Amino acid sequence: MSRVTVSLRARLLWSLSFAGLAGLGACTAVSGCSKRDAAGPSDDPAGGQSGEADEGDDAEPAVGGRGGAAGGGGSAAGGSGAEGPAPGPSNSGTSAKSHYFPPGAPWNQDVSKAPKDPESEAIISWLDGQGFGLGRMQIDFSLEILRADDKSVMRTFEPTDDFFEPDCDEVPLPLPSEGSLEGESGYACEGDGDCHLIVVDEANKALYEMWRADVRGNTFVGGCLARWELNRVYPPEGRGDQCSSADAAGFPIAPLLFTADEVAAGEIPHALRFILPNARIRKGEYVRPATHGTRATTGPKTAPPYGVRLRLRADYPLDTLPNEGARVVARALQKYGMLLADGGNITLTARSDRRTKAKWADHLAPRDLQALKPRDFEVVKMGDPIPLTLQCQRSK
Numbered sequence: 001m002s003r004v005t006v007s008l009r010a011r012l013l014w015s016l017s018f019a020g021l022a023g024l025g026a027c028t029a030v031s032g033c034s035k036r037d038a039a040g041p042s043d044d045p046a047g048g049q050s051g052e053a054d055e056g057d058d059a060e061p062a063v064g065g066r067g068g069a070a071g072g073g074g075s076a077a078g079g080s081g082a083e084g085p086a087p088g089p090s091n092s093g094t095s096a097k098s099h100y101f102p103p104g105a106p107w108n109q110d111v112s113k114a115p116k117d118p119e120s121e122a123i124i125s126w127l128d129g130q131g132f133g134l135g136r137m138q139i140d141f142s143l144e145i146l147r148a149d150d151k152s153v154m155r156t157f158e159p160t161d162d163f164f165e166p167d168c169d170e171v172p173l174p175l176p177s178e179g180s181l182e183g184e185s186g187y188a189c190e191g192d193g194d195c196h197l198i199v200v201d202e203a204n205k206a207l208y209e210m211w212r213a214d215v216r217g218n219t220f221v222g223g224c225l226a227r228w229e230l231n232r233v234y235p236p237e238g239r240g241d242q243c244s245s246a247d248a249a250g251f252p253i254a255p256l257l258f259t260a261d262e263v264a265a266g267e268i269p270h271a272l273r274f275i276l277p278n279a280r281i282r283k284g285e286y287v288r289p290a291t292h293g294t295r296a297t298t299g300p301k302t303a304p305p306y307g308v309r310l311r312l313r314a315d316y317p318l319d320t321l322p323n324e325g326a327r328v329v330a331r332a333l334q335k336y337g338m339l340l341a342d343g344g345n346i347t348l349t350a351r352s353d354r355r356t357k358a359k360w361a362d363h364l365a366p367r368d369l370q371a372l373k374p375r376d377f378e379v380v381k382m383g384d385p386i387p388l389t390l391q392c393q394r395s396k
Helices: 003-019 120-130 260-265 324-335
Strands: 139-143 153-155 173-175 197-201 206-210 214-216 219-222 225-229 272-276 309-312 338-343 348-351 377-379
Touching: 120 377, 173 197, 173 206, 260 324, 272 324, 272 348, 309 324
Parallel strands: 139 348, 272 338
Antiparallel strands: 153 173, 197 206, 206 225, 214 219, 309 338, 309 377
16 A cells, blocks of 8 residues: 555544544644644544643743743754744844745735625624634744754654655755754654744745654654745645645745734734634635645534634724734734634744744733634635545645
8 A cells, every 4th residue: 555545544534533522632733733722631643732731821931031932952042043034024123024925925915905705794703602712812922933054954854644645745854953843942842742843944945844843863753844935926726735734724834923023023014823623613624725624623614714814803992902012913913814724722823932032021921812802803705615625636
């Protein structure tokens, strides 16, 4: 039996088995769960982390302000090759005008004047009755973005059962000499979480994003790796229709992460990444710009599908928010909106401040946007729903 056949069969079996466990948050790349998805013990045969530490509270890390990573060693700020994203927003805290992809990319589009979808009222009404994950809008500050430089070594990896063909890319990727995974102090996936590895290679205009990476000395194993070309506006089907990436909806992650430097500069020039529990995501279909969904989602037709873009209402009273950092995020939600990218509990995802000049502690706390409710949003006009098949057809 070919590796591709095994991979597809595994995707279907795991995805179907987790559909009944969505309330527990069992996690795989295909199911769309992340470590933020779970509240109970893990039943994930792929080894997914079942829940973040103390998801019910702020769980603020001890290092690097509110969004810095806990623990020491392996990737202190200022380490060689791991400093800041490029060509995304700079680390100077003074510029918020650059983007990871050309202006035509969907996450760079101003949708403040875009029409509402005819289903907007029904979707928002249903979601408002459910609420965001954890019952509030909260921010996860754990995602790391590393920068490749001339000291970075191109490393091959051994694919794990979390690598799916033909969705994922089995190619070498640059590994900075010092760096860290999501939620970790170094490259080892010690906490058994999502352990996303995100590396921007500006010289070669490439973005590498891996799910479930684990690097220990000369041993490098990893799940799904998506290599993105930063100088390309992808077609509507992205890297391929019905194809996953390091995120369940098939999106790149880095362009949707807002940063402390952007907030300090007063502008977030792109859409934001948001997630919902599987039971609050429409079952069996997705909409563009998503290219993928999961079998774990169980929401009704009135639930938002993967790929939906929610926009904060233009008449929302921004002056009621607790600080300017919250207002900067809210203005981005009014102009660019937020795209449903993955399954989980903590609604918004930001970049860790471990390698940024500005620090979250000076600008924004995890619950500073908890006043925002689903009823404060509207659905930007969607395309036709695409039935989920998981039959990935890669783009040229």
